Amino acid sequence: MTHYxxxxxxxxxxxxxxxxxxxxxxxxxxxxxxxxxxxxxxLYFQRTWEEGxxxxxGKVKEASYNIDGGVGVRALAGEKTGxxxxxxxxxxxxxxxxxxxxxxxxSGQQLPGQAMSIVTAMPFYAAIDPLAGLSADEKVAMxxxxxxxxxxxxxxxxxxxASLSGTYEVVLVRASxxxxxxxxxxxxxxxxxxxxxKNGRRERGSAGGGGRYSMARLRDDNVAxxxxxxxxxQALVNTEAVDAPAGQMPVVLGAGWPGxxxxxxxxxxxxxxxxxxxxxxxxxxxxxxxxxxxxxxxDDATLADSRGSLSVDDEGTPGQSTMLIEDGILTGxxxxxxxxxxxxxxxxxxxxxxxxxxxxxxxxxNTVMLAGQESPDDIISSVKRGIYAVSFGGGQVDITSxxxxxxxxxxxxxxxxxxxxxxxxxxxxxxGPEAMQHVSMVGHDMEIDPGIxxxxxxxxxxxxxxxxxxxxxxxxxxxxxxx
Amino acid sequence: MAQAFEANAQQALLASRAEQALQLARxxxxxxxxxxxxxxxxxxxxxxxxxxxxxxxxxxxxxxVTVYVGQRKGSASSTDAGAESxxxxxxxxxxxxxxxxxxxxxxxxxxxxxxxxxxxLKVHYPWKLSTEEATAIALECERAGRDCPGxxxxxxxxxxxxxxxRVYANSHGFLGTQKGSRHSxxxxxxxxxxxxxxxxxxxxxARDPQALRSPGAVGEEAARRTLRRLGAQRPKTGSFPVLFxxxxxxxxxxxxxxxxxxxxxxxxxxxxxxxLGTPLxxxxxxxxxxxxxxxxxxxxxxxxxxxxxxxxxxxVDGQVASYMLSSYSARRLSMQTTGNAGGARNLRLAAPLxxxxxxxxxxxxxxxxxxxxxxxxxxxxxxxSRGAAGFWIxxxxxxxxxxxxxxxxxLNTMFSGLVAVGNDSDTRGSIHTGSWLVDSMTVAGx
Numbered sequence: 001m002t003h004y005x006x007x008x009x010x011x012x013x014x015x016x017x018x019x020x021x022x023x024x025x026x027x028x029x030x031x032x033x034x035x036x037x038x039x040x041x042x043l044y045f046q047r048t049w050e051e052g053x054x055x056x057x058g059k060v061k062e063a064s065y066n067i068d069g070g071v072g073v074r075a076l077a078g079e080k081t082g083x084x085x086x087x088x089x090x091x092x093x094x095x096x097x098x099x100x101x102x103x104x105x106x107s108g109q110q111l112p113g114q115a116m117s118i119v120t121a122m123p124f125y126a127a128i129d130p131l132a133g134l135s136a137d138e139k140v141a142m143x144x145x146x147x148x149x150x151x152x153x154x155x156x157x158x159x160x161x162a163s164l165s166g167t168y169e170v171v172l173v174r175a176s177x178x179x180x181x182x183x184x185x186x187x188x189x190x191x192x193x194x195x196x197x198k199n200g201r202r203e204r205g206s207a208g209g210g211g212r213y214s215m216a217r218l219r220d221d222n223v224a225x226x227x228x229x230x231x232x233x234q235a236l237v238n239t240e241a242v243d244a245p246a247g248q249m250p251v252v253l254g255a256g257w258p259g260x261x262x263x264x265x266x267x268x269x270x271x272x273x274x275x276x277x278x279x280x281x282x283x284x285x286x287x288x289x290x291x292x293x294x295x296x297x298x299d300d301a302t303l304a305d306s307r308g309s310l311s312v313d314d315e316g317t318p319g320q321s322t323m324l325i326e327d328g329i330l331t332g333x334x335x336x337x338x339x340x341x342x343x344x345x346x347x348x349x350x351x352x353x354x355x356x357x358x359x360x361x362x363x364x365x366n367t368v369m370l371a372g373q374e375s376p377d378d379i380i381s382s383v384k385r386g387i388y389a390v391s392f393g394g395g396q397v398d399i400t401s402x403x404x405x406x407x408x409x410x411x412x413x414x415x416x417x418x419x420x421x422x423x424x425x426x427x428x429x430x431x432g433p434e435a436m437q438h439v440s441m442v443g444h445d446m447e448i449d450p451g452i453x454x455x456x457x458x459x460x461x462x463x464x465x466x467x468x469x470x471x472x473x474x475x476x477x478x479x480x481x482x483x
Numbered sequence: 484m485a486q487a488f489e490a491n492a493q494q495a496l497l498a499s500r501a502e503q504a505l506q507l508a509r510x511x512x513x514x515x516x517x518x519x520x521x522x523x524x525x526x527x528x529x530x531x532x533x534x535x536x537x538x539x540x541x542x543x544x545x546x547x548v549t550v551y552v553g554q555r556k557g558s559a560s561s562t563d564a565g566a567e568s569x570x571x572x573x574x575x576x577x578x579x580x581x582x583x584x585x586x587x588x589x590x591x592x593x594x595x596x597x598x599x600x601x602x603x604l605k606v607h608y609p610w611k612l613s614t615e616e617a618t619a620i621a622l623e624c625e626r627a628g629r630d631c632p633g634x635x636x637x638x639x640x641x642x643x644x645x646x647x648x649r650v651y652a653n654s655h656g657f658l659g660t661q662k663g664s665r666h667s668x669x670x671x672x673x674x675x676x677x678x679x680x681x682x683x684x685x686x687x688x689a690r691d692p693q694a695l696r697s698p699g700a701v702g703e704e705a706a707r708r709t710l711r712r713l714g715a716q717r718p719k720t721g722s723f724p725v726l727f728x729x730x731x732x733x734x735x736x737x738x739x740x741x742x743x744x745x746x747x748x749x750x751x752x753x754x755x756x757x758x759l760g761t762p763l764x765x766x767x768x769x770x771x772x773x774x775x776x777x778x779x780x781x782x783x784x785x786x787x788x789x790x791x792x793x794x795x796x797x798x799v800d801g802q803v804a805s806y807m808l809s810s811y812s813a814r815r816l817s818m819q820t821t822g823n824a825g826g827a828r829n830l831r832l833a834a835p836l837x838x839x840x841x842x843x844x845x846x847x848x849x850x851x852x853x854x855x856x857x858x859x860x861x862x863x864x865x866x867x868s869r870g871a872a873g874f875w876i877x878x879x880x881x882x883x884x885x886x887x888x889x890x891x892x893x894l895n896t897m898f899s900g901l902v903a904v905g906n907d908s909d910t911r912g913s914i915h916t917g918s919w920l921v922d923s924m925t926v927a928g929x
Contacts, residue, residue: 056750059585065560080536080537086542104538203864244891246889277636398682401682409861426859480925
């Protein structure tokens with residue numbers, strides 16, 4: 001908790017003091033955004049410092065630094081939202097944006113404003129500037145190390161690119177329901193991508209990861225070496241890949257990042273806004289079976305230092321772990337304040353926005369399937385003919401029909417219970433509420449992904465995590481070319 | 484609307500900031516520098532079930548500075564355009580340039596290539612409408628859709644209007660500015676039967692509000708597209724011809740251009756490395772770029788580094804005739820820039836066009852794809868595998884909707900196996916093309 005008070009001090013000094021504002025001045029700003037006919041209003045202050053370093057051809061060739069910041073003001077009346085924002089964090093800007101946002105909608109009940117209360121929350125990551133964890137020379141050295149190791153790993157490596165990026169983000173939320181909350185959010189990532197030429201074929205391999213911690217930890221975790229070797233290994237596997245099969249078959253998904261299945265097949269469909277509007281294939285299914293027995297899925301913002309974790313969300317609600325599916329039964333939605341209020345539920349700490357210039361919506365944090373009992377080897381052995389997919393690119397879902405896809409970029413044939421040849425990348429397609437009922441085995445090897453996910457919704461990108469153990473789906477459609 | 488936007492004043496302001504940043508960069512030790520600055524302003528209104536849902540006023544600005552010290556490069560950007568912030572941005576770019584490596588190919592585009600012809604391409608059509616007027620248009624659009632029998636729910640209709648100014652300047656003395664606008668109206672509806680819900684949408688988008696389709700037409704088309712999906716089945720697994728809807732065919736052109744892009748080529752990350760002058764499409768197929776087209780989606784007389792844009796011919800008689808290069812990727816490939824820093828501008832097909840009915844007859848039996856999902860395109864190998872929805876075609880006739888299947892192949896063979904292109908051109912984006920009929924792909928369904 002003491003960490004938390006210092007977050008608030010730090011946020012005030014970074015966000016408000018430079019423009020001559022203090023916490024008391026926010027009441028005045030909020031006053032402009034409230035007034036007759038407004039149910040709720042909030043002010044969201046944000047500043048981000050972002051750094052990116054890129055290596056190719058054995059040299060760090062590009063480096064960039066970006067500073068962004070401002071205030072977003074939102075006024076809610078019933079189901080209506082008025083929104084305006086400004087790059088300036090000054091008293092004048094607060095008056096302008098507040099009046100503009102409130103002027104848009106004036107038809108609500110005007111819920112009474114609440115006395116200010118500082119939100120207390122457990123910190124799930126350190127309140128640090130992650131960019132300061134390494135010197136510029138050390139950053140360059142890490143990238144050079146990745147290049148050296150990738151090139152030494154195999155003579156077939158013809159191109160290596162590596163990147164190191166980080167964001168230091170400070171946010172402060174003040175809302176008419178009394179909320180005053182701040183959060184210091186570090187986020188770093190290291191990536192290696194290689195092209196390998198072998199047997200007359202060129203293939204790409206990539207690996208990366210990171211989380212909400214200092215760049216120094218990337219160095220201490222030796223990610224440059226690990227990701228470089230992993231990228232080369234994946235590219236080499238793909239140079240041997242045969243055409244993937246086409247049609248319905250059993251699919252085994254590896255632990256960790258293949259949890260993108262959950263994100264697409266069930267996650268989006270359980271976001272509060274889609275269920276309030278009745279546009280989700282999961283709408284009205286609360287309390288019903290939507291997955292096989294043994295399938296338990298949570299959205300967990302509390303995982304220490306994870307990419308999708310949030311100490312408080314973008315409305316100031318403390319981050320939490322929300323049970324979505326328990327032993328196959330739908331038990332919860334992910335909510336922000338607007339949708340929770342309209343559905344008569346509680347916010348779950350899932351309000352997220354890309355920046356101060358975007359409206360918050362219910363979004364995932366880290367979406368995870370909990371471990372089961374099976375050993376991964378037994379799961380593979382149980383498959384007569386199918387595929388085993390261990391790495392994926394991206395995915396997408398149509399939340400209304402429930403159809404979802406996700407694209408494998410490292411997968412293998414499974415024949416008579418044995419992993420045989422690697423297959424070329426293929427897209428897998430299924431129907432969310434049905435596919436999860438085909439989960440027949442859940443491994444004991446739960447893993448969180450390495451920290452690479454970005455989720456897009458209505459044009460807004462936010463960092464997310466996924467996790468799962470090795471699982472088997474009895475049938476899923478595999479989009480290969482061998483029919 | 485609520486906020487006034489004086490495009491000419493903004494243009495002058497951005498130009499002076501850009502020049503200020505260039506001057507600072509030189510003073511502080513840069514050998515050369517380039518600056519991009521922009522301001523965009525807009526309004527977005529969304530309605531659902533006959534009520535306003537959100538009204539958003541947006542105003543975004545930014546300045547990005549790249550400096551070169553010898554052959555080293557550094558970049559920095561900021562959304563705060565005050566004088567102090569510009570100075571801090573330039574200083575940061577210079578400090579970063581101390582740590583990057585010497586790159587013989589780094590630097591501005593050659594001075595003699597800077598655009599000299601800077602005609603007004605008429606891409607700026609401000610739309611002065613009040614929040615109430617914007618709301619009324621969105622409501623009319625949604626109402627037209629919801630009035631169609633069978634539509635049970637709505638994801639709403641949205642109207643957005645925006646205009647902006649961008650400036651690019653570099654230390655060759657080049658300064659280019661452009662004012663532009665973009666307006667769009669969209670509607671997404673839901674229909675339901677005993678097999679579940681389906682949704683689809685339609686949109687209209689143009690630089691000139693006069694060119695938008697009517698709100699009623701957009702709502703009705705969204706309803707038609709939604710209703711026709713009801714009762715979808717899964718197609719059989721097998722190899723079949725695939726007909727791509729114009730919107731999806733423009734995606735295939737996008738994959739082509741991604742593979743012709745200099746950045747992918749010099750990194751050996753394209754399936755079109757070393758393919759210049761070789762056949763890729765049938766001989767009747769040509770693809771050209773028209774950057775100077777008046778009023779079009781991506782028109783500009785100069786590219787992202789000030790180079791004069793030109794009518795590139797990327798595919799001529801089915802052969803790869805040109806790559807798509809910036810000055811940097813051109814140096815890496817020992818070639819000349821094609822004026823494509825920032826991408827291609829207004830791609831147009833030159834090919835014999837056939838009616839949609841004709842394409843269905845030609846296909847006879849296969850799948851007409853109207854939606855694609857997911858990534859599933861490997862630019863290094865050209866391997867292609869994506870989720871899809873559409874209609875089953877038998878005897879050249881539309882039979883029933885199909886969904887939850889994938890189509891897979893390789894872009895090389897898809898391009899060489901292009902059978903015909905439709906005259907049903909989609910002109911909403913910067914790539915204009917009709918439907919594409921591809922001879923054979925693997926369909927994975929039941």
